[in-house]
Amino acid sequence: MSARDKILASLRSSLEGTTPIADPFDATLVDEPWRYAPAERVTRLKELMTAVHSEVLLTNSHEWPKLLADVLAARKINKLLIAPTTAHGQAFSKHCQTTQNPLQLLAYDRPIEEWKRELFDDVPASFTGTLAGIAATGTLVVQPSSDEPRLMSLVPPLHIALLNASQIYDNLYQAQQHWPKPMPSNLLLISGPSKTADIEQVLAYGAHGPKDLIVLIVEDA
């Protein structure tokens, strides 16, 4: 008998004569304590994300490319990994062209194996979109894709994410109702830069992932 059959047979015999418990899920318990007025959502997300060392900047659909360029200039960052196939990637490249910004834009346009060393050593920052935000916990929902692969929001020391205010949901339960079906190969909830408190419970940022996370909230989108 295979391990599989043995385990399943044992579990089944233990349950003999019993009936499965009916689904006890009660959405009100996970939804109602975590509801906010629309205007409050941005405030709460900003407050919570700031409390865990993220920088949250409010902007609008016209000004964000300039704001992003300014943020990078202030940090003296001269290279940025973007997704040129996305609308926000295109908008930012266009901005850089028209303003003759010397920033070097990199694209994640080949399999990781072909440029792993460069990604690990020579990419100081990345810029991605987000699927949604969650006000209750101060969270970004990020769906890696062939345009914005999984490591884009993980390996560079600075991750900058663009979030539309209208896509901020109250809580995880509500956000889940809008997730893609079937589930994508990878879906992420990101609530700040990477951190650890494994030594004496002293909080240190920049454990294995980004050291800094900047969120640009587009208030009119």
Added chain:
Amino acid sequence: MNSQRIHAVDVTARNLKANARLSLKDQQLRNNMRSAMDSLISKRIISMPDEDERENLRELGNKVRARALSELPDLLELLEANLIKQGIQVHWASSTDEANAIVLKIAQTRNAKQVIKGKSMVSEEMAMNEHLTEHGIEALESDMGEYIIQLDNEKPTHIIMPAIHKNAEQVGRLFEHRLALPYTNDVDSLIQSARGILREKFFHADIGISGVNFAVAETGTLLLVENEGNGRMSTTVPPVHIAVTGIEKVVANLQDTVPLLSLLTRSALGQGITTYVNMISAPRQPGELDGPEEVHLVLLDNGRSQAFADSELRQTLNCIRCGACMNHCPVYTRIGGQAYGTVYPGPIGKIISPHLLGLENTPDHPSASSLCGACGEVCPVKIPIPALLRRLREENVKSPQQTGQVMDGQGSRYSAKERLLWKGWQYFNSVPLLYKAGTFMATRFGGLTPKNLGPWTQNHSAPKPAARSLHELAKAHLEKKS
């Protein structure tokens, strides 16, 4: 290092009492544990200020887990079918040996030399690092806490914070000795040093290993929580990802993870959510540019089906591994996690380890509790830990004549002499004449009680019966009144 360190090799579960005695004398360990537990206790309660919200959610968490267990075999089959459909390979293991063989075979097929690990308690159960090392494969922990204790050849002291028994100075000295780094006790610098070293390890690793927090049957999703990003690195950078988990970790659907996640991260760390929640439903798809080419899930039994067989003990498997029971345990706080000699320490360890190792190998664990009840009160999924400890105490002294095989090693503390003594005690208390005679003798000759009563008088003064029994006093009182 001035702290006495109990080496992993010296500690076995059978030596709990001796280990505990040693730990109690280690003032550095006790200071480190006390301050860490106090801080975790206050963080938890600050993150759950609304009692109604907290209690309702615990109730829901309990029911969601109970429901999943009530249809566990069906959910496991559904999970398996969905994972396979999405390209994730599923393996089943009855024992840790079988699980190790599965992992080794995958590694050898890939000709792997280096394995990087995210935090996984099931891999600790398997002693996977040792097994891979024996076969010439380097297995390196990447969780900061796990990395620290692996450098010091220790075992985790806490399931969430493996190195919580060490302070920054001790970690600084360890890095100085083992990594030849200049000494510092600055936590940021220590973390940045480890980050630099481990990034290279992620870069070169052939295989990434992780645990699983929740396996969602309906969507075929492995959900992992973490703060550091090492879990995402381990499951994304290497070409192969192997997740290892216990068969009980499955939940019915995605919405069930909502209450459980909130309970888990707040109970464990006082965080509303962890920095990362990583949901993996498939390996790298055609057109995708990163992610592992192969994803495997190893489902491990290792005694869980034994706990499952008894409807009371089954509740042990509700556990979502938050560690709140340890943080609130007066015994754990004083002796630390390593003294238990088991992978899972503290209250949850005392009720799960006997199933993993057999009661004969954990004979003192059910009794290493004051039954104060704190663990049961804070458990986010309402496991009645004190009641289960009492149940295990009963199993521990079950006589060979009593029917019903419940668990391996049951009756390991059975003693015919003790049983006879209690039978006598029962008889004495249920025959009025005998009881009266006994209490008469005790009250009149109480002064003759010896000063030395063996182990009892090591820490207490000898009991001295009162001059008159309660019966006599009550009788006299009533006579006086009438």
